[in-house]
Amino acid sequence: MKIRNFLPDDRAAVIDLWRRCGLLSNPLNDPGRDIDFCLGEGNGEILVLEEDGAVLATAMLGQDGHRGWVYYLATEPDRRHEGLGRRLMQAAEHRLRQQGVPKMQLMVRDSNSQAIGYYQRLGYIREPATLMSRRLDGIARPLGHQMDDEPVIITYLEMTERPPLPRIEPGVKRHALMRAHDITTEFYRYLYDAVGRPWYWTDRKKLSDEQLAEILGDPAVEVYVLYANGAPAGFFELDGRGMPRLELAYFGILPDYIGKGLGRYLLEAAIETAWNQEPKRLTVNTCTLDHPSALPMYQRFGFKPYDREEVPAPWQTEDNVLDFA
Ligand SMILES: CC(C)(COP(=O)(O)OP(=O)(O)OC[C@H]1O[C@@H](n2cnc3c(N)ncnc32)[C@H](O)[C@@H]1OP(=O)(O)O)[C@@H](O)C(=O)NCCC(=O)NCCS
Known part of the structure; x- marks a missing residue:
């Protein structure tokens, strides 16, 4: 079992994992585009946890010059509670710490109490802040x-x-x-x-x-x-x-x-x-x-x-x- 960077051949397996983990429910999120944009021009990286050539877990990470962010944390459904998610999060934190990032942030839907509980177990706290967003691609909301x-x-x-x-x-x-x-x-x-x-x-x-x-x-x-x-x-x-x-x-x-x-x-x-x-x-x-x-x-x-x-x-x-x- 090892953690490595995403390779072009991982594409189909990674997207399939994200789909099975329920991360693609918003039709506006195009996973292929997200992968390309993350890896293009050094924006961020995707860590893959692999065992015998199979992708078991992923995390997308990057930093915006101020904070580090994690997206698309996902573990193979029948390999949960084995510490795979924790290992990837630790790897992501290590990577960002090396880049001088002082604080990691991530977004979880209020309705996803499972994931909120999970991140609390990993030491993340709920911030008393409101997340606000605006689309830049012209899609009306x-x-x-x-x-x-x-x-x-x-x-x-x-x-x-x-x-x-x-x-x-x-x-x-x-x-x-x-x-x-x-x-x-x-x-x-x-x-x-x-x-x-x-x-x-x-x-x-x-x-x-x-x-x-x-x-x-x-x-x-x-x-x-x-x-x-x-x-x-x-x-x-x-x-x-x-x-x-x-x-x-x-x-x-x-x-x-x-x-x-x-x-x-x-x-x-x-x-x-x-x-x-x-x-x-x-x-x-x-x-x-x-x-x-x-x-x-x-x-x-x-x-x-x-x-x-x-x-x-x-x-x-x-x-x-x-x-x-
Ligand atoms: C969230 C997710 C990545 C966790 O993956 P995992 O590999 O099972 O997690 P780990 O095995 O590393 O769990 C670490 C610890 O958290 C615990 N844990 C796992 N899921 C938990 C949950 N929902 N709530 C509280 N604790 C949880 C584990 O039991 C383990 O406990 P330990 O301290 O006794 O070791 C996985 O459930 C998943 O892919 N979910 C669907 C996608 C998703 O919601 N991603 C987050 C989007 S914001």
Whole structure:
């Protein structure tokens, strides 16, 4: 049994091993291309553990000038728990240490608890970090409820008189709705992120603490927080800086509380609170990145669409490649 570098003749056996180990489930990952790219121009290397000419295990490794990475760790299914994976990982660590790499990293799907357990046994820790990625090859990916190369459609809605509102009981017994007077930027950022993260809300994240504090400190801006069983479950924000037009600027429920009837309750409360300020017009807008039921829900509560705009998503900008060259 020996560990050596990948040879061209290993290609079919290695790809077959990866397939049988369930590593090729993403159709966007082309193993042949991955092998060529890894071995081309000294990008990385593939270690193969071989016994009597048979490939029993593999690991792809490389370094990006800062950290070392391992991909495609795979052991022949009927040769598991013999220490083959550990030997390859040790060889990979040794190789990268020799190249001056101070830290090894690897990516495991959250759903692959087996592999997470395995790496923990080898001394790897779960990092409190979020992995983010973007394709550079132009292949569109689903982003929320649309593809990331599609334009975003914003629907603008309004109502010009107080609508008849049904009395809605929230689906959670112990609840409270309170205006957050003098809300801190920290608490506001928590609410905005907790509610808006799945829907790609980023506008308020662009603001500095000072800019945000100025908006929140404006007496015409009001934030109301819904608590369910003692914990924040949603919020809405009324922006009256353009009175007599009042804007329902932000509205949403935290992901854990969606589907409990709290959204309709909170929207009714928001509309009621808004009309108590006697505006001439109450407006709201929603876009195709938002929860798909937001638009029909606003309409059901009496908002009428008055405009529709197609805009590029914030990341669909012209590349400034020439500036770089
Ligand atoms: C993960 C994998 C490479 C492990 O290979 P292996 O050769 O069986 O692992 P080893 O024999 O080197 O195991 C080393 C130790 O971890 C233990 N171990 C193996 N699988 C484990 C698991 N899922 N959870 C916890 N411990 C595990 C072994 O029992 C052994 O324990 P020891 O400390 O008593 O010696 C193999 O299961 C595999 O190919 N899985 C499918 C592909 C995959 O998921 N790769 C990772 C993608 S991120």
